Amino acid sequence: MPSILIVDDEETVRETFHDVLELEGHDVLTASSFNEAKAMLAEQRFDVALTDLMLPQESGLSLLRYAADHDETMSVVMVTGHPDLTTAVEALKEGAYDYITKPVTRPVLLAVVERASERNALLREKGRLEAENEDYQRSLERKVRERTARLRESEKRYRELFQETRRAYEELKETQEKLIRSERLAAVGELAAQIAHEIRNPLGAISNSVGVLRRDLELHGDDRRLLEVVHDESQRLEDIVADFLRFARPRPIHKIPEQVTAILDDLLLLLSQERAAKSEIRIEKHYGADLPLVELDSAQTREALWNLLVNAVEAMPKGGTISVSATRSTKRGDFLEVVVADTGKGIHAGERDKIFEPFHTTKAEGTGLGLAIVHRVVEAHAGEVEVESEEGQGSTFRLRFPLSPESSSDERQPIEIHR
Numbered sequence: 001m002p003s004i005l006i007v008d009d010e011e012t013v014r015e016t017f018h019d020v021l022e023l024e025g026h027d028v029l030t031a032s033s034f035n036e037a038k039a040m041l042a043e044q045r046f047d048v049a050l051t052d053l054m055l056p057q058e059s060g061l062s063l064l065r066y067a068a069d070h071d072e073t074m075s076v077v078m079v080t081g082h083p084d085l086t087t088a089v090e091a092l093k094e095g096a097y098d099y100i101t102k103p104v105t106r107p108v109l110l111a112v113v114e115r116a117s118e119r120n121a122l123l124r125e126k127g128r129l130e131a132e133n134e135d136y137q138r139s140l141e142r143k144v145r146e147r148t149a150r151l152r153e154s155e156k157r158y159r160e161l162f163q164e165t166r167r168a169y170e171e172l173k174e175t176q177e178k179l180i181r182s183e184r185l186a187a188v189g190e191l192a193a194q195i196a197h198e199i200r201n202p203l204g205a206i207s208n209s210v211g212v213l214r215r216d217l218e219l220h221g222d223d224r225r226l227l228e229v230v231h232d233e234s235q236r237l238e239d240i241v242a243d244f245l246r247f248a249r250p251r252p253i254h255k256i257p258e259q260v261t262a263i264l265d266d267l268l269l270l271l272s273q274e275r276a277a278k279s280e281i282r283i284e285k286h287y288g289a290d291l292p293l294v295e296l297d298s299a300q301t302r303e304a305l306w307n308l309l310v311n312a313v314e315a316m317p318k319g320g321t322i323s324v325s326a327t328r329s330t331k332r333g334d335f336l337e338v339v340v341a342d343t344g345k346g347i348h349a350g351e352r353d354k355i356f357e358p359f360h361t362t363k364a365e366g367t368g369l370g371l372a373i374v375h376r377v378v379e380a381h382a383g384e385v386e387v388e389s390e391e392g393q394g395s396t397f398r399l400r401f402p403l404s405p406e407s408s409s410d411e412r413q414p415i416e417i418h419r
């Protein structure tokens with residue numbers, strides 16, 4: 001039921017209006033002046049206000065202005081005992097909903113209140129709908145914003161997924177190519193190992209026979225030179241075949257505690273006699289103090305280190321420095337680290353991945369097996385090998401053999417290239 005405020009200075013009018021309207025079921029409150037009415041309006045909302053135009057201090061028009069400022073939905077009805085056109089027009093201009101004159105009959109009062117509260121209900125409904133509409137608009141905007149954000153997010157995610165898939169595909173392709181390459185290598189390797197094995201005996205016979213002929217025959221000039229060529233070349237062939245068989249048919253690793261610096265000293269002595277003397281090559285040694293023994297297969301480690309030293313010499317045809325060091329490294333576990341560095345031609349960046357592959361060589365007379373053997377030997381010792389190189393500056397090969405008992409007791413089988 002609508003709530004109604006009655007403002008009149010005449011008590012009888014207030015009470016009559018009050019009783020009539022309350023009987024109809026309305027909530028009715030009364031005030032005798034504008035100020036009293038204002039205090040009540042601050043407390044609660046009214047749907048309809050019936051105010052006398054002539055009030056003691058401020059006129060009923062003040063209530064109209066108050067309603068315009070504070071609650072536009074409240075319908076204000078002007079009541080006056082002295083009807084005149086000017087005040088009526090003024091009141092309506094100020095926003096009065098209706099204008100009735102005293103004496104007010106019951107039906108007139110009821111009718112005006114009914115109309116006013118209907119208008120009021122409509123206005124309230126309009127306000128509610130407007131607010132609802134605004135809410136809806138806002139929530140729509142929010143939803144659009146959220147959807148857009150989600151769409152952007154999923155587009156980003158999709159793009160990332162696409163990139164990831166593409167990367168994975170590239171990796172897969174690369175792995176597959178590598179696999180095919182190594183499968184082919186394994187097959188070729190096994191065939192080559194069989195052929196090498198078949199060649200070894202006749203080659204040995206040729207080599208021995210040539211040796212005998214060289215000793216016994218008195219040859220001169222070109223003939224002598226030709227026999228020398230046969231001798232040297234069959235020697236070289238024997239080396240290649242032996243190298244290849246060592247690689248293709250690796251011996252099992254047999255480890256005993258070794259002093260790595262003793263091995264290095266032997267090899268460096270041999271190197272300075274055999275190879276380094278020919279070109280201007282300086283050798284530097286840096287050994288750490290009190291190096292522990294390390295579990296090594298002496299013969300195979302010698303071979304691996306020898307391959308590194310020979311490569312270093314071959315990388316410096318115009319001379320340079322080979323520096324060899326042996327130290328204990330505890331950076332990532334306990335290791336004995338052997339470093340062989342040269343000041344030679346270095347390794348092209350694109351080549352660095354391939355140098356450990358068997359048969360990869362950039363040398364006219366190379367077999368491409370030296371580093372493959374190094375790699376295999378180091379892995380068989382559960383060690384690591386690393387290379388750093390700068391083209392034109394030199395290369396550094398770093399081998400790490402484990403010192404801790406767990407890893408050094410790890411008897412790994414050598415990796416074989418044949419199946």
Ligand SMILES: Nc1ncnc2c1ncn2[C@@H]1O[C@H](COP(=O)(O)OP(=O)(O)O)[C@@H](O)[C@H]1O
Nearest residue numbers: 311312315346355361362366367368369370371
């Ligand atoms: N110290 C080095 N300096 C420059 N290049 C090197 C060095 N060691 C190895 N390489 C490169 O790695 C390739 C493979 O070496 P390796 O397996 O010993 O075979 P090979 O010596 O028979 O060529 C060499 O042909 C060379 O291109």
Ligand SMILES: [Mg+2]
Nearest residue numbers: 307311370371
């Ligand atoms: Mg080599």
